[in-house]
Amino acid sequence: MAQAPKEYSIVGKQTPRIDAYERVTGQAQYTGDLQLPGMLYARVLRSNVPHAKIISIDTSKAEKLPGVKAVIHHENAKVPWSSGGHTHRRYIFNNPVRYVGDPVAAVAATDRHIAEDALKLIDVKYEKIPHVLDANEALKPDAPKIAPNGNLSVGKGAFSAPIEESWGDIEQGFKDADRVFEDTYITKHVNNAQLERRVSIAKWDAGKLTVYASTQGVSNARTDIAKDFALPLSKVRVVCKYMGGGFGNKNQAQDYDYMAAMLAKVAAQPVKLEFTREDDYIGMHGRWASEQHYKVGVKNDGTITAVSLDAVTNMGAYRKQSGNLSGTDFYNIPNFKKVIKPVHTNTVVAANYRAPAYPQSVFGFASFLDQVAFELGVNPLDMFMRNRAQKSKGKLPFTSNYLEQCILEGSKRIGFSEKWHKPGATAGPVKHGIGMALGGYPFRPGLGAATIRVNPDGTAHVLVGVTDIGTGAKSTMAIIASEALGIPLNQIQLTNGDTDVTPYSVGESGSRTTAFTGPAVVAAAEDVRKQIFALASAPMKSKPEELDLRDGQVFRKADSAQRIALGQIVKDSGDLIGRATTNPNFPKEMDGKCFSAHFAEVEVDTWTGHVRITRYVAAHDSGAILNRLTAESQIKGGVVQGIGMAFSEELLIDKVTAIPINPNYRDAKVPTHLETPEVEVIFVEHYDPYGVFGGKVVGEPPITAAVATIANAIFNATGKRFKELPITPDKIVRAVQV
Amino acid sequence: MKSFENIDVKSVREAVSLLQKFHQQKKSAAVVGGGSEYLQLMKDHVVEPDYLINLKSIPGLDYIKEERGGFRIGALAKLVEIEEHPAVREKLLILSSAAGEAASPQIRNAGTIAGNLCQRPFCWYFRSSNFTCLRKGGQVCYTVTGDGRFHAILGAGPSYIVHPSDTAPALVALGAQIKIAGPTGEKMIPLEKFFVLPSVDYKRENILNPAEIVTEIFVPTPKAGSKGFYHKVRERLAWDHAIVAVATIVESSGSVVRAARVVMGGVAPIPWRAAKAEEFLRGKRIDEATAKQAGEIALEGAKPLKDNVYKVKMAQDLIQRGLLASA
Structure with a gap:
């Protein structure tokens, strides 16, 4: 088996998560735990019919309920949700509604019970359209059309249909066979069922939108929000420090982030929108x-x-x-x-x-x-x-x-x-x-970015855009940094998941976190190590390339007894900043x-x-x-x-x-x-x-x-x-x- | 959840008089013990009481006392306490097993015996605020046209719920009695008579009137020579209701059955006593053929829906297994 080029100090060991203590003691502040001053609470009204045109929506009674601060729906909040659908235009509220669970309205109120009560006061009149539940039925020519072009879901590029792939000569392959078998297998819709329900908190400050999201990708969530709200990226901040699981259903920005943002705009107060478990099963995917x-x-x-x-x-x-x-x-x-x-x-x-x-x-x-x-x-x-x-x-x-x-x-x-x-x-x-x-x-592998700051005492800050969706990504990034820098793990502070502070990350999905952001952490570490060795060159009477750093000690490769603590080397240098944006790839x-x-x-x-x-x-x-x-x-x-x-x-x-x-x-x-x-x-x-x-x-x-x-x-x-x-x-x- | 007022009561009498008062005022009120079941119904908007009468504040209603001839169990005794009580384990093994099979450890730590017996159905149409089903004042039981894979095969119609309790079949098999307090005092009745078939009244699951509450269960100790068995089939080993559950008690003399009780859970709107099978077993020796035949007799008259035909054979097999284990 292929061997690693050298022995590692921490890579490959059993290392507890760097935030395990906060998580198990309840100190970790997940999105749902956050409380902002003046924050309102929101609930979503969903369609209870599978396919219908909304003829009218009367929210007057809901708006009069004491405590209700904002009511939004397809008429007053026509926000597109670009990543929500790739064949026909999807909005955060759609008319017609196309499934039981399609959002119809959202309410923000001073507490969630009032918001829930308000939902019952919204009067929606539907004109029903024939519907189809079975995929084979939906492909029949006379089936009710859900998308304007029919029910075969034809989008652009990666979303074209049918999805086709082939190689070799299929007919010859069957001719070469001694026996040919055919059969059909069926699987059902199952929910991601992650423990943390979907939740988002939005607030506006002088035209800047901050979303505390429960997202698998702060960078792509920011991109989505900026696009659909027509804001420059600099006016959108997405934060996700602790994340309670997603298993693929929280990547990018989702309609609840947008609803929270719209409600916060209308009410001019921060809004928390947290799904119920039923919302979670039917309202997302x-x-x-x-x-x-x-x-x-x-x-x-x-x-x-x-x-x-x-x-x-x-x-x-x-x-x-x-x-x-x-x-x-x-x-x-x-x-x-x-x-x-x-x-x-x-x-x-x-x-x-x-x-x-x-x-x-x-x-x-x-x-x-x-x-x-x-x-x-x-x-x-x-x-x-x-x-x-x-x-x-x-x-x-x-x-x-x-x-x-x-x-x-x-x-x-x-x-x-x-x-x-x-x-x-x-x-x-x-x-x-x-x-x-x-x-x-x-x-x-793919595009990643990282910044590493070595403090004057020899400890280090690692800044990465990754969110930790339960995989231990924060710990993995800190381990990679520790190994690549030569600084012990307990002297590394990791800051993650905040688009105002941390650099780009691809989004923690598709098993990409380590393969995309990991190389950037290594490259940023190499960048800062060069600066350290340049500084150490004089006191160690060596050329920079003759030096190495391990366990927080700079030493001569030729004679490891000759060493100086990193904190001594950098104490008068302010912060040393290593940074990298990397985009490795395989040979074609x-x-x-x-x-x-x-x-x-x-x-x-x-x-x-x-x-x-x-x-x-x-x-x-x-x-x-x-x-x-x-x-x-x-x-x-x-x-x-x-x-x-x-x-x-x-x-x-x-x-x-x-x-x-x-x-x-x-x-x-x-x-x-x-x-x-x-x-x-x-x-x-x-x-x-x-x-x-x-x-x-x-x-x-x-x-x-x-x-x-x-x-x-x-x-x-x-x-x-x-x-x-x-x-x-x-x-x-x-x-x-x- | 709709706003409600919580009232901590200090005595059964206080609870009953409050229930009576609210009933006369045409206000909705409900009692809760552990709350593990009722609060969920409130969160799901299935029930929306104006007043919640908290029974947990009544001192001393959580006893388990062994007396001559049987056990007295206070309404507030928790499922976990029944499951783990040494004398219950020794003498009422099927009750201890049934209590231990209920729900999940967290729910058993909160849920009470009275609450377990008074559970509302776990039919998914009943539990969903999207359906106004027959039992909630609507016109139809959605199970008939919908998905009835977990629903009743015996004693059903016009509603097809199954009784969700684990302890109920075990207690009926043990011949338990239930004490009910109301405005006119207390009464003790056989537990078997506590449950109500939908053909009698499809809006309720038991005989409790609006101002009545359960205060105690009395369980006679089975006669010497009795053996019992409780087995629950379900999709998930915790936090799941019975697809089919079987409680059996067989009192034998030598190897001949003197008396047998066969009670099923998960198959009917009430704990379903297979009286004909019990009669058939009297005086017989239980072997594989007898046990199998008893299972078949117990399921005579089953009328499964399109989705739950499998329950018939499953129940027959389980009775066979239960009787062989009880012999």
Whole structure:
């Protein structure tokens, strides 16, 4: 395995989060905790009909309610929300409304109960328009049109449709096959269900708008707000110091940020708009549901010769994100073709949720491959090993690829070969099963910026734009700075997430934080180290290039006993400022990816339909690991989300009224500790030459393989293939009765 | 949440007289113990009382006392206290299990036994402020055309709710009684008679009148030679209601059944006693075939909706399992 060029002081160790104490003691001030003088509280009125023209909206009674300070709606607050939809123009309040949950009005009042009472006093008259909930129905020619151009969601550039990709010769691939299989897999809309509900506080000072947001990206939130409010970037400040989770649904600015800003403008007072949990489930977005039709050509030994995927993805009423399906990424497919149709329906919007295009399609494709292996009489371990990705899109080499080691080490740890048996072979009502699947996520570096200030006492301030969405990004940035500077972690202060203070960051999504901002921190550290060595040159009677800095001590490389504390060197120099904006990239002929192989053992009670995961092993190739503690936590968290998606989570919509019926933690059933086994994490560590300190990515991948792994284990237990998520007790009981 | 006035009462009598007064004044009032359930209904705008009468301020109503012949449990005894009480564990195991299976640890630390028995339905149409369903004064039970995967297969219509309590099936199986205080004094009735089918009155789940409250549960200690079983099937192992729950008590002499109780949760608008199955079991030896047959008898007359047919077999299997474990 590739080795790191040198031994590190802090990278690769188990380091507690730098803000762990504040977080667990409740001292951390999350957006919802902030109180500004004179702050008002807001609530949102949402449409309770799926598709209708608003004929009139009468807010006079609401406005007269004592305590109400501002009421906004589509007539008096026509603010576009550019990033909210990429096919047809979306505003913060739309007319017509296009799904149950589409915002109709917002109220700011002196407390949230008054705001809530005021919502009931708003009289909205609707003229109903026919609606469609099912994605396949929506594609029929006579279906009610949700977007002006129809329900196939055709936007520009990245939002075009259908999403098409192909390589090789698909027809020849199927001709070369010994056998060809076809089947359809279905996944449902699941909510990100992050603990912190969406919240925003806005205030205006002399034409400058400050938004304390719960965002995954202060920079892109600022860009969005400036664009849609027609303000220069200098007149918008976005702050997010502590963030309570987003899993993809809080990137950029969202309609609630805009509503808070508009209410604050009208009321001339700061406004806090915090969603209820129901708002959170229906008012923002979840993972797109999908119907995936696969055709797979294989040799008798299991080798894939061709794969075609035809799919529809249900994006709801607006196209916020791609709607793509990419679960085939982890396999060697010589001939490939996919056609994916993102579709509009009159349902809750779908968009990014951790590894957006993956867990649903990994479920589909890895379940199907497991089924094909069964039909061929090939052991699944052989099937996955034989077809694992060795090149990207059939041709490009990866910057590093340790998928084979993930499969080998993970299968060995769980004892796959010894424990695997004929599907459904256990006697009695409680059946043992074991399963596996492959996952991962793209890795690429990109644009980042950082500033480092070395104080006259030798301590350092690191300024980065990143928000810490739960990944431990603040700690990772401080660790990178500590390692790159040679200053101990406890002498580093990190300031993050404030567009008036900190430099650009891409937005903490898509597993980009470390890969984009990390190189800038390293470069800023090198910049300031040069200045330090120039200063140290005279007192140390050495040339700058003969010097090094470690543990806060400047020393001669040739003789490390000759050393002076950094604080001595810089004490009379004011602040030394290191800065960098970096934009690294791979060579064109390469691609980056991290990989995983997951394994699970289950016990399925065929009488009750209950599935217990008895063991779970997750083997990951994420390159070198910068902080083992937070990296392992990320893997575990991703698996837990996969368990919820596999077993119970699904946003259900009443077919008659189009109203979501379970938009809350209780009924949408996110998993608890009792559903969650101890996840055994294996990192197949190696040094990727294009990663910061050899690291690739950690955040998005862990959820990708989890759903399929559990589904395949259930197949091995029951001998029944579940082709539709979630795999609930009723489905299991029904299947085993047949 | 609508504004309301909270009143801390010091005695059952005070609570009852306040309830009576507000009822006469045509003001809405409700009592709360742990509040874990009722406050959520208020937050969701399902109920909007003008007055909330806080029973927690009544001293000494949270007792669990073992007496000759049984246990007296005060209305305010918390689920966690019932779950962990050593004598309850030893002698009323199915009650202890049922209390421990309810909700989540946080809710069990706050929720009371009376509150658990008086829960409103957890039907998603009932709980949503977007639906004015039959039970909330509307015209239709949305379950009939909508999604009834968790709803009733027995004893339902015109409303298809299931009774959500875990302790209720266990207590009915144990032959518990419930004490109710009202304007005219106290009465003790079999718990089985406490619950109301929707065919009788679809706007209520129990017989409590507006000025009545539950004050105590009496649970007779099962006879020597009795064995019990409580099992709850659900999608999520904590903070989830029963899809099907089964409470069984079998009193045997030698290996012959003298008396059996089979009560189901999660399948009917009330804790559902399978009287015919109980009758069938009397005098029999419980083996796999008898247990299976008892399960089939218990589900005779089940009328599942389109989405909950699976519950029939699940309940049959669970009864079979319960009886084999109780034998």
